[in-house]
Amino acid sequence: MSAPLSPDVCIVGAGAAGLVVAAAAAQLGLDVVLVERGTMGGDCLNHGCVPSKALIAAAHYAQAQRDGAPFGIAAVEPRVDFARVMDHVAETIAAIAPHDSVERFEGLGVRVIRAEARFVGRTELQAGPHRIAARRIVLATGSRPAIPAIPGLADAPFLTNETLFANRVLPAHFVVIGGGPVGLEMAQAHRRLGARVTVLEADRILARDDRELAAIVARRLARDGVAVREQARIARVERSGTGSTVVLADGERLEASHLLVATGRTPTVDGLALDVAGIAHTARGITVDDRLRTSNRRVWAIGDVNGRYAFTHMAGHEASLFVRGALFRLPARLQPDHVPWCTYTDPELAQVGLGEAAARERHGDAVRVLRADLADNDRGRTQRLDAGAIKVVTGRGGRVLGAAIAGPQAGELIQPWCLAVQRGLKISALAGFVPPYPTLGEAGKRAAGSYYAATLFGPRTRRLVRLLARLPVW
Numbered sequence: 001m002s003a004p005l006s007p008d009v010c011i012v013g014a015g016a017a018g019l020v021v022a023a024a025a026a027q028l029g030l031d032v033v034l035v036e037r038g039t040m041g042g043d044c045l046n047h048g049c050v051p052s053k054a055l056i057a058a059a060h061y062a063q064a065q066r067d068g069a070p071f072g073i074a075a076v077e078p079r080v081d082f083a084r085v086m087d088h089v090a091e092t093i094a095a096i097a098p099h100d101s102v103e104r105f106e107g108l109g110v111r112v113i114r115a116e117a118r119f120v121g122r123t124e125l126q127a128g129p130h131r132i133a134a135r136r137i138v139l140a141t142g143s144r145p146a147i148p149a150i151p152g153l154a155d156a157p158f159l160t161n162e163t164l165f166a167n168r169v170l171p172a173h174f175v176v177i178g179g180g181p182v183g184l185e186m187a188q189a190h191r192r193l194g195a196r197v198t199v200l201e202a203d204r205i206l207a208r209d210d211r212e213l214a215a216i217v218a219r220r221l222a223r224d225g226v227a228v229r230e231q232a233r234i235a236r237v238e239r240s241g242t243g244s245t246v247v248l249a250d251g252e253r254l255e256a257s258h259l260l261v262a263t264g265r266t267p268t269v270d271g272l273a274l275d276v277a278g279i280a281h282t283a284r285g286i287t288v289d290d291r292l293r294t295s296n297r298r299v300w301a302i303g304d305v306n307g308r309y310a311f312t313h314m315a316g317h318e319a320s321l322f323v324r325g326a327l328f329r330l331p332a333r334l335q336p337d338h339v340p341w342c343t344y345t346d347p348e349l350a351q352v353g354l355g356e357a358a359a360r361e362r363h364g365d366a367v368r369v370l371r372a373d374l375a376d377n378d379r380g381r382t383q384r385l386d387a388g389a390i391k392v393v394t395g396r397g398g399r400v401l402g403a404a405i406a407g408p409q410a411g412e413l414i415q416p417w418c419l420a421v422q423r424g425l426k427i428s429a430l431a432g433f434v435p436p437y438p439t440l441g442e443a444g445k446r447a448a449g450s451y452y453a454a455t456l457f458g459p460r461t462r463r464l465v466r467l468l469a470r471l472p473v474w
Contacts, residue, residue: 002129005111007031009327010125010134012117012272015042016312017303018140019100020319025327026108033134034105035127037116041100042142043161043304044312045093051165052185054092056344058085059192063224063346070384080194082170089165119277123298136298136326139279139286140315141272143265143304148177151236156244158237158259161186167258171195175246175256179205179228181343183262184221188345191226198254200232200246208341209349210356213406216387217345267305282307290333291325292318300326309339337401338422340414347388348410353402353421359393366396370427372447374407379438383408392417392447398427403444413441427451 009025011018014036022034039046065078098104102112115128125132145160147153159167161182174190176183179201191197199205199221205228206214221228233249237259244259267285280287280295285307292300300322303315318334325332340352359367374380374388388407395401403417420430431448435441455461 002131004131004133005033007033007111007132007134009033009136009138010035010132011138011140012036012125012127013042013140013142013268013303013305014040014100014105014112015140015142015303015315016044017142017315017319018042018138019105020316021138021140021302021322022105022110023108024319024323026105026110028323028327030327032110033113033132034110035113035115035117035125035132037114040102040105041097043144044315045096045100047162047165049312050093050096051089052161052182052189053344054089055085055165055189056185058088059189060346062194063192078194080170082193083168085193086165086168116271118271118273119279120273122277122296134298136300138322139272139294139299139301139305140303140319141268141305142315143267143285143310145261146264146266147261148263150177150234152239153237153261156237156239156259157242158244158261160261164260169258171256171258173198173243173255173257174260175200175244175254175258176260176262177234177246178260178262178264179203179230180208180262180264181206181341181345183260184217184345185343186260186262187226187228188221188224191224195258197225198227198256199229200234200248200254201228201230202232202234204230206343206349209343209351210391210404210406213349213389213391213404216389216406217343217347217349219387220347221345265304265310267307269305292322292334293326308334308336309341311339311341314339335422338418340418342411342414344411347407349404349406350410350414351402351404352414352418353400354393355402355404356391356393359395359401363395363401367401368394368451370394370447370450372443372450374440374443377438377440377443377446379440379442380407382438390443390447392427392430392444394427394451398451400425400427400430405444407440407443409440413444416441416444 008030010033011022012035026032062078065076069075113127117125117127120126174195174197176187176199179199187197187199235247235249238245243257246254278296286301288301288306292302294301302318304310321332324330342350356369370392372390374385390405393402400420405413427448
C-alpha cells in the first residue's frame, strides 16, 4: 500500500471534462491527482466525436464524386477502400492523442494514476494501491452506450460506438437501431461509403430538433438511399451466421451483416461506491445542483456522468464552471437555456437555446419566429442548394431566445447565435452587423432583418419618409 495522497483536487475520469479540470488546476499551481481506469481522452477521442467526424469526412469525399453533374463534373461511383478509410480514422485519433496523453499531463504536474477508483469514505478514494483524501473530488467518468432490453439482442453480434470504429469490413447491410444524432450520422456515412443502410427508430428521428429542419435532413437521407423506418417496433434480434437478424413486430425480418445499437447513453458509475460517500444518484446520472455539486459538498460531478447533457462541449463547459466556481469562488452556474448542439449529417442540423414550442410555453404571444432559406442566399445559389434554412426565435423586445439551422456547416453558422443567446442580445445586434459577401452567414442577417420589415416598410414609415423628402437637402 502506498503512502496516502492528499491533493487539492482529485479527478476521476480522463475524458473531456476531467482533462480540462486537471490541466487548469495544475496550471494554477494546485496539487492534482487524475485517476483513469481506461484510455486517456475518454469516449470523445477514442469512440465518439473524433473518429465519427473522421469517418464522415471520408464519406463526404466519396459523395462528392457522385454529386458533380450539376456543376459540369462527370458523376462517378467512387471506389472505396474501407480498410484504408478506417486507417484514416485511426490516424486522426493518433494525431490528437498526445494532447490527452499521460505524458502531457504529467508534464503539467498532474499525478496520473491508471486504476479504478472507488469511495472508501465520504472524502476518500481508493485507486489501486493509493488511498486519496482530496480537498475536492471531481467525478468525470462519462457515459457508455445504453443497450435496450430487446429480446435476443444480448446473444447476437452487434456494434456500439465503442466497437464500431474497429470494424474494417464494409457492411453489406448496415442496420442501425436508433434515429438520433449518432445513429443518423453513422447511417449516412456508411451509405455514402457503399453500404446498404436501414435505420429503425421507435419514435421519430431527431426528436429533440425543430421538426421542419429535421425533415430537411430526412429528405437528404432518403435521397442518399438510407432507408429510415420510423415508429418501428422490434420484436427480437436473432443471431444469423456471422450477422444478426432483426425481427419486427409485424414479422418482417431484416438481415444485418452489421448491427449498430445507437439508443442513447447511460452514466458510468459502476464501481464508484457512491453510496459510501453519500452521493445521490439515479439511473439518469449523479444528482447535482446548478453549480454541479453533488449531495456530498466536497464532491462535484461534471460531464456525461451527471446526466444533464451528453455533449463534449458541455463537458468542457461544466469543467470551466467548476474551475470558476469551486477554485476561484466566482458565481458560476449552469444555464440550461444556453446549450447548443449539432448533428453532423449532410446537411448539418444545429440548434441553440429555446425552440418555438418551448419559447411559446414560457413567453406566450411575445414570441416571433424569423426565418430565411439558404436556397435564396447568393452563396447558396453558387452551391446549388435546394434546401436548408435558419429559424430564429425572439421574445419580448426582440431578445434572441434561440436559433436552429439546417444546412452546410450549420455547426459553424450557429455560433454567432450561441453568443446572442448566452449574452441576451437583441435581434438588432444580428441585423446590424456587416458580414462578408457572399457567405451563407448572410442568411442569418436576412432572418434578423425580417424582424423590422413590417415596421420599416409600413404605412407610418412611408408617410414619414415622404415628409422628410420635402425638407431641404442637408
